[in-house]
Amino acid sequence: DIQMTQSPSTLSVSVGDRVTITCRASQSVSNWLAWYQQKSGKAPKLLIYMASRLDSGVPSRFSGSGSGTEFTLTISSLQPDDFATYYCQQYNSYSYTFGQGTKLEIK
Amino acid sequence: EVQLVESGGGLVQPGGSLRLSCATSGFTFDTYDIHWVRQPTGKGLEWVSAIGTVDDTYYPDSVKGRFSISRENAKRSSFLLLTNVRAGDTGVYYCARKTVAGLDHWGPGTLVTVSS
Numbered sequence: 205d206i207q208m209t210q211s212p213s214t215l216s217v218s219v220g221d222r223v224t225i226t227c228r229a230s231q232s233v234s235n236w237l238a239w240y241q242q243k244s245g246k247a248p249k250l251l252i253y254m255a256s257r258l259d260s261g262v263p264s265r266f267s268g269s270g271s272g273t274e275f276t277l278t279i280s281s282l283q284p285d286d287f288a289t290y291y292c293q294q295y296n297s298y299s300y301t302f303g304q305g306t307k308l309e310i311k
Numbered sequence: 312e313v314q315l316v317e318s319g320g321g322l323v324q325p326g327g328s329l330r331l332s333c334a335t336s337g338f339t340f341d342t343y344d345i346h347w348v349r350q351p352t353g354k355g356l357e358w359v360s361a362i363g364t365v366d367d368t369y370y371p372d373s374v375k376g377r378f379s380i381s382r383e384n385a386k387r388s389s390f391l392l393l394t395n396v397r398a399g400d401t402g403v404y405y406c407a408r409k410t411v412a413g414l415d416h417w418g419p420g421t422l423v424t425v426s427s
Contacts, residue, residue, distance in 0.1 A: 205371065238413030240356075246354065247405055247419055248348075253412035261368055291356055298357040298369040300346065 206230050206294055209248045210303030216311040221311035224302040225306045236285065236296035239268055239277045242305075243288045251290075282308070313337040313416045315406050320421030322403075323396055331388040331421060333406030342385040344409035345393050350400040350420075358389060361409065396425045 217223055227237065235255040240248035250259045252268035255275055260283040264278045277296040279286055287310060319331040333345065346361045360380040361369040368380050379392040389406055403422050407414035 240414075242356075247417035248414070249417075250413055250415050255413075257412070259412060259415065291355075293358075293413060295409075298361065299371060300361065300369075302348075302356040302358065305355045 205299040206233060206299050206301055208292055208294055208303040210237060210292055210306050212291075212306060213304065214307045214309060216309045217282055218311045219282055219284055222307065223275045223280045223282055224284075225290055225292075227270075227275040227277070229273045229294055233294040233296035235271045236294060237268075237270070237275050238293045239266075239291075240291045240293065240297060241286075242291065248291065261310050301304045313408065315408065315416060317404060317406050317418045318406065320423045322416060322424045322426060323393075324427050326395060327396055327425075328392065328394045328421060329396065331391040331404055331406075331423070333391075333418060335387045335408070336387075338408065340382075340387040345382060345389040346409050346414055347380065347389075347404060348393035348417075349402045349404045349423075350398075351402075353398070354402075355420075359404075362389060365367045372425070382406035386392065396423075399424050401425045417422055 209228045211226050213245050236300050237255045239252040242248040256268045267278045289305045289307045291305050314336045317336050323329045327404045328427040345361050361378045377395050382389045403420040405420045
Protein backbone atom coordinates (compact mmCIF):
# COMPACT_ATOMS: atom_id res chain seq x y z
CA ASP A 205 0.00 0.00 0.00
CA ILE A 206 1.04 3.57 -0.61
CA GLN A 207 1.96 5.45 2.59
CA MET A 208 1.35 9.19 2.91
CA THR A 209 3.50 11.22 5.30
CA GLN A 210 2.48 14.74 6.23
CA SER A 211 4.61 17.34 7.96
CA PRO A 212 4.46 18.99 10.33
CA SER A 213 1.88 17.32 12.57
CA THR A 214 1.13 20.60 14.32
CA LEU A 215 1.82 24.17 13.30
CA SER A 216 1.47 27.21 15.58
CA VAL A 217 0.56 30.15 13.39
CA SER A 218 -0.96 33.61 13.44
CA VAL A 219 -3.58 35.32 11.30
CA GLY A 220 -1.90 36.68 8.19
CA ASP A 221 0.88 34.07 8.15
CA ARG A 222 1.84 32.17 5.03
CA VAL A 223 1.40 28.46 5.78
CA THR A 224 2.93 25.51 3.95
CA ILE A 225 2.10 21.86 4.64
CA THR A 226 3.99 19.02 2.97
CA CYS A 227 2.76 15.58 1.96
CA ARG A 228 5.05 12.84 0.74
CA ALA A 229 3.97 9.58 -0.92
CA SER A 230 5.94 6.33 -0.58
CA GLN A 231 5.63 5.86 -4.34
CA SER A 232 4.40 7.95 -7.22
CA VAL A 233 0.72 8.86 -7.22
CA SER A 234 1.05 11.06 -10.33
CA ASN A 235 -1.23 14.03 -9.57
CA TRP A 236 -3.99 12.01 -7.89
CA LEU A 237 -3.72 13.91 -4.64
CA ALA A 238 -6.42 15.75 -2.73
CA TRP A 239 -6.36 18.05 0.30
CA TYR A 240 -9.17 18.23 2.86
CA GLN A 241 -9.93 20.61 5.70
CA GLN A 242 -11.62 19.31 8.83
CA LYS A 243 -12.98 21.35 11.70
CA SER A 244 -13.74 19.85 15.08
CA GLY A 245 -16.85 17.67 15.06
CA LYS A 246 -17.44 18.13 11.33
CA ALA A 247 -16.92 16.05 8.22
CA PRO A 248 -13.88 16.79 6.06
CA LYS A 249 -14.28 19.29 3.25
CA LEU A 250 -12.54 18.95 -0.10
CA LEU A 251 -10.24 21.88 -0.83
CA ILE A 252 -7.95 20.82 -3.66
CA TYR A 253 -7.99 17.91 -6.10
CA MET A 254 -5.61 16.60 -8.72
CA ALA A 255 -2.83 18.20 -6.64
CA SER A 256 -3.49 21.80 -7.71
CA ARG A 257 -7.12 22.38 -8.66
CA LEU A 258 -9.32 24.32 -6.26
CA ASP A 259 -12.73 22.84 -5.54
CA SER A 260 -15.70 25.07 -6.19
CA GLY A 261 -16.09 27.87 -3.67
CA VAL A 262 -12.67 27.42 -2.04
CA PRO A 263 -10.95 30.77 -1.43
CA SER A 264 -8.02 31.60 -3.69
CA ARG A 265 -5.65 31.95 -0.74
CA PHE A 266 -5.47 28.13 -0.83
CA SER A 267 -3.20 26.55 -3.43
CA GLY A 268 -1.66 23.16 -4.06
CA SER A 269 1.36 22.01 -5.99
CA GLY A 270 3.48 18.97 -6.70
CA SER A 271 3.35 15.68 -8.54
CA GLY A 272 4.75 12.20 -8.18
CA THR A 273 5.71 11.88 -4.53
CA GLU A 274 6.03 15.44 -3.18
CA PHE A 275 3.10 17.78 -2.63
CA THR A 276 2.41 21.01 -0.79
CA LEU A 277 -0.64 22.88 0.41
CA THR A 278 -0.13 26.60 0.84
CA ILE A 279 -2.37 29.16 2.51
CA SER A 280 -1.10 32.55 1.39
CA SER A 281 -2.51 34.62 4.26
CA LEU A 282 -4.11 32.69 7.09
CA GLN A 283 -7.60 33.76 8.08
CA PRO A 284 -9.39 33.04 11.40
CA ASP A 285 -11.66 30.52 9.67
CA ASP A 286 -8.63 28.47 8.54
CA PHE A 287 -7.71 27.11 11.97
CA ALA A 288 -8.46 23.43 11.41
CA THR A 289 -6.78 20.12 10.63
CA TYR A 290 -5.66 19.42 7.06
CA TYR A 291 -5.27 16.01 5.45
CA CYS A 292 -3.80 14.89 2.16
CA GLN A 293 -5.13 11.78 0.43
CA GLN A 294 -3.86 9.85 -2.55
CA TYR A 295 -6.39 8.33 -4.93
CA ASN A 296 -4.04 6.88 -7.49
CA SER A 297 -4.64 3.32 -6.37
CA TYR A 298 -7.38 1.60 -4.45
CA SER A 299 -5.81 2.02 -1.05
CA TYR A 300 -6.88 5.67 -0.86
CA THR A 301 -4.57 6.43 2.03
CA PHE A 302 -4.66 9.64 4.03
CA GLY A 303 -1.80 11.48 5.61
CA GLN A 304 -1.87 11.68 9.41
CA GLY A 305 -3.04 15.30 9.39
CA THR A 306 -1.63 18.72 10.21
CA LYS A 307 -3.34 20.77 12.90
CA LEU A 308 -3.09 24.55 12.72
CA GLU A 309 -3.04 26.10 16.18
CA ILE A 310 -3.17 29.72 17.24
CA LYS A 311 0.28 30.98 18.21
CA GLU B 312 -28.27 19.84 -3.43
CA VAL B 313 -26.04 16.82 -2.95
CA GLN B 314 -26.64 15.15 0.41
CA LEU B 315 -25.39 12.01 2.12
CA VAL B 316 -26.59 10.93 5.56
CA GLU B 317 -25.25 8.00 7.55
CA SER B 318 -27.23 6.00 10.10
CA GLY B 319 -27.02 2.75 12.03
CA GLY B 320 -24.20 3.55 14.41
CA GLY B 321 -24.35 2.65 18.07
CA LEU B 322 -22.90 0.44 20.77
CA VAL B 323 -21.82 -3.06 19.75
CA GLN B 324 -19.99 -5.72 21.72
CA PRO B 325 -16.61 -7.05 20.61
CA GLY B 326 -17.15 -9.82 18.09
CA GLY B 327 -20.56 -8.47 17.15
CA SER B 328 -21.93 -7.00 13.95
CA LEU B 329 -23.44 -3.71 12.86
CA ARG B 330 -24.88 -2.47 9.58
CA LEU B 331 -24.38 1.16 8.62
CA SER B 332 -26.46 2.91 5.97
CA CYS B 333 -25.73 5.89 3.74
CA ALA B 334 -28.81 7.53 2.24
CA THR B 335 -28.21 9.97 -0.60
CA SER B 336 -30.07 12.58 -2.63
CA GLY B 337 -29.41 15.33 -5.14
CA PHE B 338 -27.34 13.37 -7.66
CA THR B 339 -27.55 10.38 -10.00
CA PHE B 340 -26.54 7.77 -7.44
CA ASP B 341 -25.84 4.87 -9.78
CA THR B 342 -23.16 6.79 -11.69
CA TYR B 343 -20.90 7.42 -8.70
CA ASP B 344 -18.54 5.36 -6.56
CA ILE B 345 -19.27 5.52 -2.84
CA HIS B 346 -16.56 5.38 -0.17
CA TRP B 347 -16.54 4.90 3.59
CA VAL B 348 -13.96 6.58 5.82
CA ARG B 349 -13.66 6.28 9.60
CA GLN B 350 -12.09 8.40 12.31
CA PRO B 351 -11.30 7.21 15.83
CA THR B 352 -11.98 9.90 18.41
CA GLY B 353 -9.17 12.43 18.41
CA LYS B 354 -7.29 10.68 15.59
CA GLY B 355 -6.91 10.88 11.83
CA LEU B 356 -8.91 9.66 8.87
CA GLU B 357 -8.75 6.06 7.64
CA TRP B 358 -10.25 4.89 4.37
CA VAL B 359 -12.17 1.62 4.98
CA SER B 360 -14.04 0.68 1.82
CA ALA B 361 -15.32 1.64 -1.61
CA ILE B 362 -17.88 0.37 -4.08
CA GLY B 363 -17.89 1.18 -7.77
CA THR B 364 -20.73 1.56 -10.20
CA VAL B 365 -20.52 -2.09 -11.28
CA ASP B 366 -20.48 -3.32 -7.67
CA ASP B 367 -16.70 -3.72 -7.62
CA THR B 368 -15.53 -3.48 -4.01
CA TYR B 369 -12.29 -2.46 -2.33
CA TYR B 370 -10.92 -2.64 1.21
CA PRO B 371 -7.66 -2.01 3.08
CA ASP B 372 -6.03 -5.01 4.73
CA SER B 373 -7.12 -3.74 8.18
CA VAL B 374 -10.78 -4.56 7.51
CA LYS B 375 -10.66 -7.05 4.63
CA GLY B 376 -12.72 -10.13 5.47
CA ARG B 377 -14.58 -8.34 8.30
CA PHE B 378 -16.29 -5.41 6.53
CA SER B 379 -18.58 -5.71 3.54
CA ILE B 380 -19.78 -2.82 1.42
CA SER B 381 -22.84 -2.91 -0.82
CA ARG B 382 -25.20 -0.58 -2.65
CA GLU B 383 -28.84 -0.56 -3.64
CA ASN B 384 -29.31 1.85 -6.51
CA ALA B 385 -33.12 1.77 -6.32
CA LYS B 386 -32.85 3.10 -2.75
CA ARG B 387 -29.99 5.49 -3.58
CA SER B 388 -28.15 3.97 -0.66
CA SER B 389 -24.92 2.28 0.31
CA PHE B 390 -24.40 -0.06 3.23
CA LEU B 391 -21.39 -1.08 5.29
CA LEU B 392 -21.64 -4.30 7.27
CA LEU B 393 -19.16 -4.52 10.12
CA THR B 394 -18.59 -8.02 11.49
CA ASN B 395 -16.32 -9.48 14.18
CA VAL B 396 -15.75 -5.94 15.42
CA ARG B 397 -12.88 -4.95 17.68
CA ALA B 398 -12.19 -2.03 19.98
CA GLY B 399 -10.07 -0.50 17.23
CA ASP B 400 -13.15 -0.21 15.02
CA THR B 401 -14.59 2.45 17.33
CA GLY B 402 -15.02 5.84 15.71
CA VAL B 403 -17.11 8.03 13.48
CA TYR B 404 -17.91 6.47 10.11
CA TYR B 405 -18.45 8.74 7.13
CA CYS B 406 -19.74 7.93 3.66
CA ALA B 407 -18.63 10.09 0.76
CA ARG B 408 -19.21 10.49 -2.97
CA LYS B 409 -16.19 9.88 -5.19
CA THR B 410 -15.48 11.84 -8.36
CA VAL B 411 -12.33 12.54 -10.37
CA ALA B 412 -11.82 15.30 -7.78
CA GLY B 413 -11.64 12.83 -4.91
CA LEU B 414 -14.27 12.65 -2.16
CA ASP B 415 -16.25 15.77 -2.96
CA HIS B 416 -19.30 15.39 -0.70
CA TRP B 417 -19.45 13.76 2.73
CA GLY B 418 -22.16 12.87 5.21
CA PRO B 419 -22.06 14.13 8.82
CA GLY B 420 -21.00 10.70 10.12
CA THR B 421 -22.35 8.07 12.50
CA LEU B 422 -20.60 6.95 15.69
CA VAL B 423 -19.75 3.30 16.27
CA THR B 424 -18.63 2.27 19.75
CA VAL B 425 -17.24 -1.20 20.32
CA SER B 426 -17.36 -2.06 24.00
CA SER B 427 -18.57 -4.74 26.37
